[in-house]
Amino acid sequence: MPVADELFDLANSQIVQQYIQKTPGSQRLATEAQGVFPSGITHDARYVEPYGIYVNRATGAHKWDVDGNEYIDHTGGHGALLLGHAHPTVSAAVERQLACGTHYGASHELEIQWGQLIQELIPSAERVRFTNSGTEATLLGIRLARAFTGRKKILRFAGHFHGWHDHVTSGYVSHFDGTPTPGVLPEIPQQTLVASPWNIEETLQIIDAHDDIAVAIIEPTGSGWGQVPVNRDFLVALREATFDRGIVLMFDEVICGFRCSPGGLQGAWGITPDLTSLGKIVAGGLHGAAIAGRQALLDLLDFRHALANDLEKVAHQGTYNAMPTSCAAGIAALEIVKTSDACERAIQTGSDLQQQLNHMFSSVGVKWIAYGTFGGFHVFLNPQGLNTTRDEIESGKFDYLTLRAPVSSSLSMKLRVGLLLHGVDAMRWPGGPVSAEHDAADVTQVVEAFRQTIMMLQEEKEI
Numbered sequence: 001m002p003v004a005d006e007l008f009d010l011a012n013s014q015i016v017q018q019y020i021q022k023t024p025g026s027q028r029l030a031t032e033a034q035g036v037f038p039s040g041i042t043h044d045a046r047y048v049e050p051y052g053i054y055v056n057r058a059t060g061a062h063k064w065d066v067d068g069n070e071y072i073d074h075t076g077g078h079g080a081l082l083l084g085h086a087h088p089t090v091s092a093a094v095e096r097q098l099a100c101g102t103h104y105g106a107s108h109e110l111e112i113q114w115g116q117l118i119q120e121l122i123p124s125a126e127r128v129r130f131t132n133s134g135t136e137a138t139l140l141g142i143r144l145a146r147a148f149t150g151r152k153k154i155l156r157f158a159g160h161f162h163g164w165h166d167h168v169t170s171g172y173v174s175h176f177d178g179t180p181t182p183g184v185l186p187e188i189p190q191q192t193l194v195a196s197p198w199n200i201e202e203t204l205q206i207i208d209a210h211d212d213i214a215v216a217i218i219e220p221t222g223s224g225w226g227q228v229p230v231n232r233d234f235l236v237a238l239r240e241a242t243f244d245r246g247i248v249l250m251f252d253e254v255i256c257g258f259r260c261s262p263g264g265l266q267g268a269w270g271i272t273p274d275l276t277s278l279g280k281i282v283a284g285g286l287h288g289a290a291i292a293g294r295q296a297l298l299d300l301l302d303f304r305h306a307l308a309n310d311l312e313k314v315a316h317q318g319t320y321n322a323m324p325t326s327c328a329a330g331i332a333a334l335e336i337v338k339t340s341d342a343c344e345r346a347i348q349t350g351s352d353l354q355q356q357l358n359h360m361f362s363s364v365g366v367k368w369i370a371y372g373t374f375g376g377f378h379v380f381l382n383p384q385g386l387n388t389t390r391d392e393i394e395s396g397k398f399d400y401l402t403l404r405a406p407v408s409s410s411l412s413m414k415l416r417v418g419l420l421l422h423g424v425d426a427m428r429w430p431g432g433p434v435s436a437e438h439d440a441a442d443v444t445q446v447v448e449a450f451r452q453t454i455m456m457l458q459e460e461k462e463i
């Protein structure tokens with residue numbers, strides 16, 4: 001059935017009908033939003049048919065919509081909220097800073113403290129530069145790598161997400177052949193080589209065949225928050241090969257930084273890249289991100305370094321870089337990450353959730369598999385009915401096309417809406433981050449929400 005028909009058909013679904021009955025306030029706001037925003041939304045990831053929930057309150061691992069319905073939240077501020085919603089220490093720090101002003105148009109002490117915490121926690125962070133978003137961090141990292149090496153090409157990995165700027169749109173969910181996505185100049189993706197992060201031989205061949213690669217950029221836990229896991233051996237081999245050939249290695253730790261461990265994936269696995277993009281948790285749930293890395297690379301932003309070496313400095317501005325409020329939130333959050341077991345707790349709860357989901361999936365006879373190594377969970381919907389296990393998936397054995405094999409859009413939407421109907425807001429694939437605030441009762445409730453949704457999907461012959 002064509003996608004448009006499938007979506008139209010949603011109107012006949014019991015799951016969708018019950019959701020509409022439960023969320024009249026969200027439906028009203030969604031209708032209003034259609035007159036303001038394309039698709040009525042402000043981020044592609046918030047696209048839900050027939051419409052998503054409108055939230056007006058959140059605390060810990062839970063949030064509430066405008067109709068008063070409560071949800072266990074597995075969107076986690078798009079990954080920013082390792083400590084859960086409205087963490088009292090983080091909120092108090094922001095409130096204190098708000099009273100002192102939001103923008104000084106000048107340097108301030110908090111930015112130094114924030115940068116020093118990053119240096120302390122992230123092994124590769126000899127120097128730090130703040131940006132507003134993860135997209136800006138990877139953009140600046142690529143610019144620094146090109147300026148440093150004098151080379152043009154980017155080596156990236158199929159399915160890995162690095163934000164929405166022009167240099168990284170081809171090769172994420174489509175255009176693996178180097179053709180441009182709509183609105184991007186064709187010359188831009190021509191400078192990108194796309195490799196398979198589950199195939200080191202192919203990656204090394206690409207590296208050997210090109211002497212003009214400036215930077216290799218990778219989500220070190222694997223694409224889409226580790227949906228297609230990358231294993232440690234691959235990263236070690238990539239580190240060696242890039243080092244030998246003078247290619248800048250950038251770990252995009254926008255998701256996994258301060259989540260896999262206080263030192264990110266590089267801290268957990270002991271592999272040090274040249275550059276690291278950081279976002280989300282780094283700013284404690286406010287806007288803010290950073291590129292960090294070797295001093296020799298970051299020095300290209302330094303005025304005195306440029307003068308002393310007769311170089312043109314790499315340009316970088318940004319009105320909201322290191323906003324005092326973001327600094328306050330970032331410092332409060334990173335101090336907690338540094339001094340508590342927040343990462344370990346989130347990883348343990350994520351693992352418990354995966355285990356209990358897998359137990360339930362087998363008991364109701366679906367071949368879905370929950371997995372994930374990053375402090376969250378993914379569910380492989382296994383449309384081809386493969387006989388495999390959580391361990392095998394986590395070992396990095398499967399490729400992008402297998403693990404992210406498309407399922408029908410009606411199944412995908414009904415699953416997401418079904419989970420909302422049963423009190424869980426998760427990312428669409430489905431999966432999402434787990435915070436240090438999620439507890440055993442939340443895990444039980446999420447498993448039950450999946451079970452109820454599966455029963456409804458079975459009744460509607462979707463699975």
Ligand SMILES: Cc1ncc(COP(=O)(O)O)c(C=O)c1O
Pocket residue numbers: 078132133134135136138161162163164219252253254255279280289
């Ligand atoms: C790995 C990764 N890199 C970069 C980005 C872009 O960050 P932002 O949304 O802050 O621009 C994201 C966002 O989800 C991400 O997951």
